[in-house]
Amino acid sequence: MVLSNGGRGQRSQGGSTGFSDASGFVPGTSEGAQEMSLRRATVKEELEREAGMRERALKEGFDPWDMSVDTGEDQTMIINMGPQHPSTHGVLRLMLELDGETVLRTKTVIGYLHTGMEKTAEELTFVQGATNVTRMDYLSPLHNELVFSMATEKLLGIEPPPRATWIRTMLCELNRLSSHSTWMATNGMDLGATSMMIYGFREREMILAFLEKVTGLRMNHNFIRPGGVAADLPDGWEDDVAAICDTFPRRLEEYDELFTGQPIFRERVEGVGVISPEDALDLSATGPLLRGSGVAWDLRRSMPYLAYEELDFDVVAGTYGDCFDRYAVRLAEMRESVKMLRQMTDKMPSGDYRALDKKITPPPRGRIDESMEALIHHFKVFTEGFKVPEGEAYVAVESPRGEIGCYMVSDGSNKPYRCHIRGPSFVNLQALPTMLRGALIADAVAITSSVDPVMGEVDR
Amino acid sequence: MEGELPGAAAAASGPALEPFPLVTGETEIGPEPDPAAFGALLQQSSGQRVLHVPRESYFSLVAALKNAGYEMCADLCAVDYLASPNRRLPEGVSPGRFEVVVNLLSLCRAARIRVRVQVGESDPVVDSIFPLYSGTEAMEREAFDLFGIHFRGHPDLTRILMPEDWEGHPLRKDFGIGRVPVRFKEAPGRR
Structure with a gap:
C-alpha cells in the first residue's frame, strides 16, 4: 500500500x-x-474521491491523472472555505482546488465541534443518556432521543404503549417541520434571499413554542425516554396542533411563491450540484439528498416504525438530483408532515404515555407521597437507572437529514457499553466532492447548503 | 407578471439535464450468499440478522452481499471489548479485543444485515471495504481515529474527528476520560 x-x-x-x-x-x-494535499502527493483512489469521480472510475476504468482536471498544478490553487465561513452552517471546512472559478477537487475537513459524545454516553446511565444524545443534531433533537430510546427498548424487549408511540410520531413530525423551516431560512440566506431567514425562523418559533409547552424546553427536550415519553400532552394540545396545521400550508404557499416562482433563485439552484442515484447510493447518502436523485427511499415508508404504518402520506422523490430537487423534496415533505399531523389529531389514542414497568419508568408524582414502594422505585430509577440485558442492536429512523442510526451494545449493566450514533449529515457530507465537481465557487455555497449539514451531529 | 424574465430564458437555453429514472427498488435480485462458504455464522440478535465472519473472508463476504442486492453500507463502526472479555458469542467465533461492525442495507429487499468481524489486539488490521462502498471512507476513518484500527487499502487513513497531533484513540476502553476538576471556591478578590 x-x-x-x-x-x-x-x-x-x-x-x-x-x-x-x-x-x-x-x-x-x-x-x-487531514488537509488536501497536492495532486502528486495524493493516492489515486483518494484523488478520484476528491474529484468526485469514484463511481465513474470504477465503472469505466477512468484514470484520474487523465481527467479534465489537467490544468497544470501551477495554474490551480487550493483555498480554504471555512471553518468560519457563514454559509457552512457551523464549523465545516472545505478545501477546494480551483481552476479560476471552477471547482476541481473538494475535501471536507471536520472535527471542529467534536465533543466526544459517544465516550460520554458510556459514562451515563440509560436514563441520563437521552439528555446527552439530544444535543447532537440540535435542529432535530427529538429524532436523536427517539433513536436512542428505540435502541434501548429493543435491548430491553419492551414496547411502549400506543399513546406514547403516537405522541412520539406527532412530535417527530413537528420537529421535521421546524427543521425544514430552519433549512428553508438558512438556504434562503445563503442564496441571498435574506427575508426568507426571518420567515423561516418565524415558522420554526411557532413550533418551538408548542414543543416548549409540551416538553418544557425549546430545544434539547429530553422528552422521549426509554419506555415512553416524559409526560402526557398538555390540555388543549389539539388546538395548538390545529393552529399549526392551518398556518403552515398558507406559509408554504408563500415559500413556493418566493422561491419556486422566482427566476433568480431558480438560476442559482437548477442544474447545480447534480448527483446521480448510483453515486448517492454508493456514497451512502440518505434523506432528501437521496430522494432528490429519484430514489424513493424513506424509512418511514420502507421500514415503518412508530405509527407511520397507519398514516397516509406520500414519499416525495426528485428527478434531476440537483439543488432545486432537494429544495422541492423538502418543501413537499413539509406538506406531507402537515397532512400527517391532521390525521394524528384524530387518531391519537388514549391510555398511558409510558410503559408501566416500575423498574424502567418512574411512578407518577402523586404515588410517591402515598407509597413507600413508589418512592423507592423513583429513587432507584433516577440514581442507579435500570439494567439492560446483554446484547447489541442497530435501530434507524428517518430524521429530517436522513437515516439516523444507533448501534447500542449493552453488557448487562445500567450504562451502555457502546453507543454509536450514525449521523446522517456526517455521511451525507461525503457527497460534496461529487456534487461540487465542475461547479463554480459561488455554487459551493448553494450545494453545501442543500446537503443541510448540522455540525453538532457531524462531529458528535 | 407578464412576459418572461431574462433569467428564465437563460435557464431554458442552458444545457438540458437528463432526468434520472425513479428507483423504487422493485428489481430482480439474486439469492443471498451462503454464509458457510465464507466461514461465517448467521445469528439472530434482538431479532436482527447478524453474520459473524472471520477477518480473512470479511471483504469477500461483503462483496458477495453487495452483489446480492445490499446496495448501501448504512453504517460502519467499531467496538472495544476490553472491559467485557466474556461476552456472549456463537460457538466457533474466537473473540478478539475489537470488533468492526458493518450495517448493510438493501433497498430492494427493505432489509438490513449486520456483519461483525473480530479484530485482535496485537494487529488491529482489517480490509477496507472502501472499494465496494465509497460511503465508508469517513466511517472507516472515524473507526481508525477513535479505536486505532487500521483499514488495509483505505486511500486516506487519517484522523477525522480528533486533531492531527492527538495521541491515542479516545474510544478505547483503556483511554481514560479527562476531567477538569471543578473548584467550588469563592472567586479570588481583585487584589
Whole structure:
C-alpha cells in the first residue's frame, strides 16, 4: 500500500504491517495531515474521491491523472472555505482546488465541534443518556432521543404503549417541520434571499413554542425516554396542533411563491450540484439528498416504525438530483408532515404515555407521597437507572437529514457499553466532492447548503 | 407578471439535464450468499440478522452481499471489548479485543444485515471495504481515529474527528476520560 505523505514528508512509508505492540498505534498513519494535499502527493483512489469521480472510475476504468482536471498544478490553487465561513452552517471546512472559478477537487475537513459524545454516553446511565444524545443534531433533537430510546427498548424487549408511540410520531413530525423551516431560512440566506431567514425562523418559533409547552424546553427536550415519553400532552394540545396545521400550508404557499416562482433563485439552484442515484447510493447518502436523485427511499415508508404504518402520506422523490430537487423534496415533505399531523389529531389514542414497568419508568408524582414502594422505585430509577440485558442492536429512523442510526451494545449493566450514533449529515457530507465537481465557487455555497449539514451531529 | 424574465430564458437555453429514472427498488435480485462458504455464522440478535465472519473472508463476504442486492453500507463502526472479555458469542467465533461492525442495507429487499468481524489486539488490521462502498471512507476513518484500527487499502487513513497531533484513540476502553476538576471556591478578590 502506498501512503501519501500529505505533501509534508511527515508520514512514514512503512506499509501496513509495522505495529508497535505497546501503544497499539499504527505508525504509518496516526499523524497524517487531514488537509488536501497536492495532486502528486495524493493516492489515486483518494484523488478520484476528491474529484468526485469514484463511481465513474470504477465503472469505466477512468484514470484520474487523465481527467479534465489537467490544468497544470501551477495554474490551480487550493483555498480554504471555512471553518468560519457563514454559509457552512457551523464549523465545516472545505478545501477546494480551483481552476479560476471552477471547482476541481473538494475535501471536507471536520472535527471542529467534536465533543466526544459517544465516550460520554458510556459514562451515563440509560436514563441520563437521552439528555446527552439530544444535543447532537440540535435542529432535530427529538429524532436523536427517539433513536436512542428505540435502541434501548429493543435491548430491553419492551414496547411502549400506543399513546406514547403516537405522541412520539406527532412530535417527530413537528420537529421535521421546524427543521425544514430552519433549512428553508438558512438556504434562503445563503442564496441571498435574506427575508426568507426571518420567515423561516418565524415558522420554526411557532413550533418551538408548542414543543416548549409540551416538553418544557425549546430545544434539547429530553422528552422521549426509554419506555415512553416524559409526560402526557398538555390540555388543549389539539388546538395548538390545529393552529399549526392551518398556518403552515398558507406559509408554504408563500415559500413556493418566493422561491419556486422566482427566476433568480431558480438560476442559482437548477442544474447545480447534480448527483446521480448510483453515486448517492454508493456514497451512502440518505434523506432528501437521496430522494432528490429519484430514489424513493424513506424509512418511514420502507421500514415503518412508530405509527407511520397507519398514516397516509406520500414519499416525495426528485428527478434531476440537483439543488432545486432537494429544495422541492423538502418543501413537499413539509406538506406531507402537515397532512400527517391532521390525521394524528384524530387518531391519537388514549391510555398511558409510558410503559408501566416500575423498574424502567418512574411512578407518577402523586404515588410517591402515598407509597413507600413508589418512592423507592423513583429513587432507584433516577440514581442507579435500570439494567439492560446483554446484547447489541442497530435501530434507524428517518430524521429530517436522513437515516439516523444507533448501534447500542449493552453488557448487562445500567450504562451502555457502546453507543454509536450514525449521523446522517456526517455521511451525507461525503457527497460534496461529487456534487461540487465542475461547479463554480459561488455554487459551493448553494450545494453545501442543500446537503443541510448540522455540525453538532457531524462531529458528535 | 407578464412576459418572461431574462433569467428564465437563460435557464431554458442552458444545457438540458437528463432526468434520472425513479428507483423504487422493485428489481430482480439474486439469492443471498451462503454464509458457510465464507466461514461465517448467521445469528439472530434482538431479532436482527447478524453474520459473524472471520477477518480473512470479511471483504469477500461483503462483496458477495453487495452483489446480492445490499446496495448501501448504512453504517460502519467499531467496538472495544476490553472491559467485557466474556461476552456472549456463537460457538466457533474466537473473540478478539475489537470488533468492526458493518450495517448493510438493501433497498430492494427493505432489509438490513449486520456483519461483525473480530479484530485482535496485537494487529488491529482489517480490509477496507472502501472499494465496494465509497460511503465508508469517513466511517472507516472515524473507526481508525477513535479505536486505532487500521483499514488495509483505505486511500486516506487519517484522523477525522480528533486533531492531527492527538495521541491515542479516545474510544478505547483503556483511554481514560479527562476531567477538569471543578473548584467550588469563592472567586479570588481583585487584589
